[in-house]
Amino acid sequence: DAMVIQNPRYQVTQFGKPVTLSCSQTLNHNVMYWYQQKSSQAPKLLFHYYDKDFNNEADTPDNFQSRRPNTSFCFLDIRSPGLGDAAMYLCATSRFPGSGNYEQYFGPGTRLTVT
Amino acid sequence: GEDVEQSLFLSVREGDSSVINCTYTDSSSTYLYWYKQEPGAGLQLLTYIFSNMDMKQDQRLTVLLNKKDKHLSLRIADTQTGDSAIYFCAETPQDGGSQGNLIFGKGTKLSVKP
Numbered sequence: 576d577a578m579v580i581q582n583p584r585y586q587v588t589q590f591g592k593p594v595t596l597s598c599s600q601t602l603n604h605n606v607m608y609w610y611q612q613k614s615s616q617a618p619k620l621l622f623h624y625y626d627k628d629f630n631n632e633a634d635t636p637d638n639f640q641s642r643r644p645n646t647s648f649c650f651l652d653i654r655s656p657g658l659g660d661a662a663m664y665l666c667a668t669s670r671f672p673g674s675g676n677y678e679q680y681f682g683p684g685t686r687l688t689v690t
Numbered sequence: 691g692e693d694v695e696q697s698l699f700l701s702v703r704e705g706d707s708s709v710i711n712c713t714y715t716d717s718s719s720t721y722l723y724w725y726k727q728e729p730g731a732g733l734q735l736l737t738y739i740f741s742n743m744d745m746k747q748d749q750r751l752t753v754l755l756n757k758k759d760k761h762l763s764l765r766i767a768d769t770q771t772g773d774s775a776i777y778f779c780a781e782t783p784q785d786g787g788s789q790g791n792l793i794f795g796k797g798t799k800l801s802v803k804p
Binding site: 581616617620623665667677679681682683684 | 694720721725730731732733734735738740778782791792794796797
């Protein structure tokens with residue numbers, strides 16, 4: 576089945592220790608997104624790729640970086656995690672249609688704990 | 691600015707209908723979406739509606755759109771315990787619409803009592 580996969584599902588890292596979260600998709604979608612979701616809050620878009628074109632949200636901290644080496648994979652790098660970065664990180668994909676309907680398909684998320 | 695508002699909690703009895711409401715601010719949004727999130731899981735797209743429609747029905751789900759009031763609702767008929775989850779309303783704002791950036795509400799937690 577076509578899907579969005581995130582690894583690992585749970586990640587524990589130490590304060591200041593770099594961490595990388597991964598996302599892969601078998602949907603062959605052009606666009607990949609990374610969202611941060613804190614407890615009882617709405618998902619907040621960090622950045623997205625349209626093919627190889629990187630788009631950063633204005634309020635995404637510099638501490639967060641992303642890489643998309645090919646269509647299928649996208650990585651979220653947190654260079655120096657702080658306690659405030661503990662959250663669920665959601666990866667999503669969508670096609671780029673002419674209709675303007677961007678149905679997004681989400682992975683199960685990676686829950687990041689910072690100790 | 692862009693904002694999507696939802697009530698935070700809704701509690702219903704099994705078999706009743708649930709109505710989850712949402713208001714949004716960007717009148718240029720062409721598509722509006724409802725997502726479901728079960729505990730510890732990602733978001734699942736339930737349904738969407740195009741802005742030139744007033745209503746869309748999909749099995750137990752009915753979406754109503756009042757574009758004049760910027761009000762969107764999701765009705766779940768014959769609510770089951772498996773419908774217990776958080777439901778997010780989302781819009782595609784005009785300035786982010788070129789690549790599908792979604793603005794989500796904070797989510798409505800639906801609790802279904804047997």
